[in-house]
Amino acid sequence: xxxxxxxxxxxxxxxxxxxxxxxxxxxxxxxxxxxxxxxxxxxxxxxxxxxxxxxxxxxxxxxxxxxxxxxxxxxxxxxxxxxxxxxxxxxxxxxxxxxxxxxxxxxxxxxxxxxxxxxxxxxxxxxxxxxxxxxxxxxxxxxxxxxxxxxxxxxxxxxxxxxxxxxxxxxxxxxxxxxxxxxxxxxxxxxxxxxxxxxxxxxxxxxxxxxxxxxxxxxxxxxxxxxxxxxxxxxxxxxxxxxxxxxxxxxxxxxxxxxxxxxxxxxxxxxxxxxxxxxxxxxxxxxxxxxxxxxxxxxxxxxxxxxxxxxxxxxxxxxxxxxxxxxxxxxxxxxxxxxxxxxxxxxxxxxxxxxxxxxxxxxxxxxxxxxxxxxxxxxxxxxxxxxxxxxxxxxxxxxxxxxxxxxxxxxxxxxxxxxxxxxxxxxxxxxxxxxxxxxxxxxxxxxxxxxxxxxxxxxxxxxxxxxxxxxxxxxxxxxxxxxxxxxxxxxxxxxxxxxxxxx
Numbered sequence: 001x002x003x004x005x006x007x008x009x010x011x012x013x014x015x016x017x018x019x020x021x022x023x024x025x026x027x028x029x030x031x032x033x034x035x036x037x038x039x040x041x042x043x044x045x046x047x048x049x050x051x052x053x054x055x056x057x058x059x060x061x062x063x064x065x066x067x068x069x070x071x072x073x074x075x076x077x078x079x080x081x082x083x084x085x086x087x088x089x090x091x092x093x094x095x096x097x098x099x100x101x102x103x104x105x106x107x108x109x110x111x112x113x114x115x116x117x118x119x120x121x122x123x124x125x126x127x128x129x130x131x132x133x134x135x136x137x138x139x140x141x142x143x144x145x146x147x148x149x150x151x152x153x154x155x156x157x158x159x160x161x162x163x164x165x166x167x168x169x170x171x172x173x174x175x176x177x178x179x180x181x182x183x184x185x186x187x188x189x190x191x192x193x194x195x196x197x198x199x200x201x202x203x204x205x206x207x208x209x210x211x212x213x214x215x216x217x218x219x220x221x222x223x224x225x226x227x228x229x230x231x232x233x234x235x236x237x238x239x240x241x242x243x244x245x246x247x248x249x250x251x252x253x254x255x256x257x258x259x260x261x262x263x264x265x266x267x268x269x270x271x272x273x274x275x276x277x278x279x280x281x282x283x284x285x286x287x288x289x290x291x292x293x294x295x296x297x298x299x300x301x302x303x304x305x306x307x308x309x310x311x312x313x314x315x316x317x318x319x320x321x322x323x324x325x326x327x328x329x330x331x332x333x334x335x336x337x338x339x340x341x342x343x344x345x346x347x348x349x350x351x352x353x354x355x356x357x358x359x360x361x362x363x364x365x366x367x368x369x370x371x372x373x374x375x376x377x378x379x380x381x382x383x384x385x386x387x388x389x390x391x392x393x394x395x396x397x398x399x400x401x402x403x404x405x406x407x408x409x410x411x412x413x414x415x416x417x418x419x420x421x422x423x424x425x426x427x428x429x430x431x432x433x434x435x436x437x438x439x440x441x442x443x444x445x446x447x448x449x450x451x452x453x454x455x456x457x458x459x460x461x462x463x464x465x466x467x468x469x470x471x472x473x474x475x476x477x478x479x480x481x482x483x484x485x486x487x488x489x490x491x492x493x494x495x496x497x498x499x500x501x502x503x
Contacts, residue, residue, distance in 0.1 A: 021478045033059075035410050038407045042388060043069055043385070046065045050110065060102075064110035068314065071200035074090045075334060077335050079338075079379050081339075088380070089384050091384070092282045093254075096264040096284065097261075097287065111202065113318060172194065198322060230253045250324070268419070279415075337393065346402070350375055366416065374412055385400045446488050447496070479498070479500070482498055
């Protein structure tokens with residue numbers, strides 16, 4: 001090798017010496033601000049007021065308000081799409097935020113009118129239950145007397161006529177619950193049999209849903225399919241050996257789950273949930289943390305007025321009787337809510353634009369499942385906003401549809417971000433964890449292979465795994481092999497790497 005070539009190699013080596021380590025994966029862009037303006041003065045004002053009072057991220061406040069409003073109106077109408085199909089106004093929300101973001105406090109504020117309505121229902125329930133027990137006991141005795149006569153001298157036809165005249169057993173009063181904290185399909189079914197026909201599943205423990213019994217390996221597919229049917233508004237069906245077959249038409253269920261990022265990632269990275277269509281039915285929001293910026297302040301008088309106006313409107317809506325089938329107190333018969341002519345044309349144009357962006361290379365290629373339902377999400381959200389404005393409305397105009405499209409587009413952006421964040425090579429995720437340990441817990445400038453799998457993360461507890469993950473960090477420039485080995489923590493080691501302390 002000539003001196004010129006040796007010099008060239010040395011110069012090249014010197015030029016790469018200061019090259020910084022490369023990120024282990026593409027940085028996920030920060031989310032867009034929640035479009036509070038699309039919620040309108042009433043809901044948007046309430047979200048701002050809760051943000052001012054609780055100081056949680058605005059998106060968390062908005063999710064709570066919109067979910068509560070959806071619960072309030074979903075039983076009154078279904079939205080009829082321009083293609084002629086009707087859809088429920090129900091929506092599934094999931095808010096992703098770390099512990100300490102005051103998620104549950106936001107739901108507490110947004111659900112105050114719902115909780116007040118529940119208290120009213122509970123008071124009436126005590127009286128109704130007492131009266132029903134008396135009627136039921138009288139009915140039981142009457143039936144018993146009729147059946148006794150059959151044993152003496154009455155004909156079978158006469159007894160049957162007497163039973164027909166007695167009528168069916170009195171129906172018990174509906175359980176006075178509008179929100180159900182049990183995020184399992186079985187729990188929801190049990191409630192819908194004897195409870196209100198329109199409910200909301202609100203839980204600040206999303207892990208109970210994602211990691212609970214209903215989502216174990218044996219039940220995951222069944223539960224995902226059941227929740228898809230709930231969102232679609234199909235009759236609730238449950239077949240079990242113990243309590244037989246249950247078919248419950250005319251029910252509406254909305255969902256607002258709150259989960260920590262690590263818990264939500266389990267759901268987001270599950271291919272089966274995507275294939276089943278469950279992920280495409282959720283409206284996700286994962287705002288940036290506000291922890292460290294929430295210094296004491298007094299909410300403005302305008303903030304209190306905004307919350308009062310919101311609570312008053314939702315309370316008025318909840319006081320209006322839901323449309324139910326005659327003789328069936330907990331089977332809904334919602335009216336149809338249609339788009340006016342202009343809104344119908346706008347929705348069709350939006351649907352075409354979404355379709356174009358789902359093509360190969362399009363904006364929403366990576367989230368086709370969600371994007372395929374994006375026009376429907378926009379329609380449902382527009383319907384909710386229209387009914388909050390006027391619970392007697394029968395048409396949705398362009399302004400509400402534009403607002404629905406703006407909200408749906410925000411959720412599409414979040415779905416895109418979370419999709420990119422959720423599907424991570426397991427080795428990359430493990431390499432990130434190891435890098436964090438090396439930077440924060442390992443006190444030396446060099447590390448050996450045994451140090452990593454004997455003292456490091458529990459997830460890297462053998463040599464084979466350690467070699468594989470170290471190779472990832474080495475490839476990206478976070479570790480540089482020390483040729484010939486070195487002393488590490490007083491022990492001579494063969495496989496040693498220098499840690500690039502730029503984490």
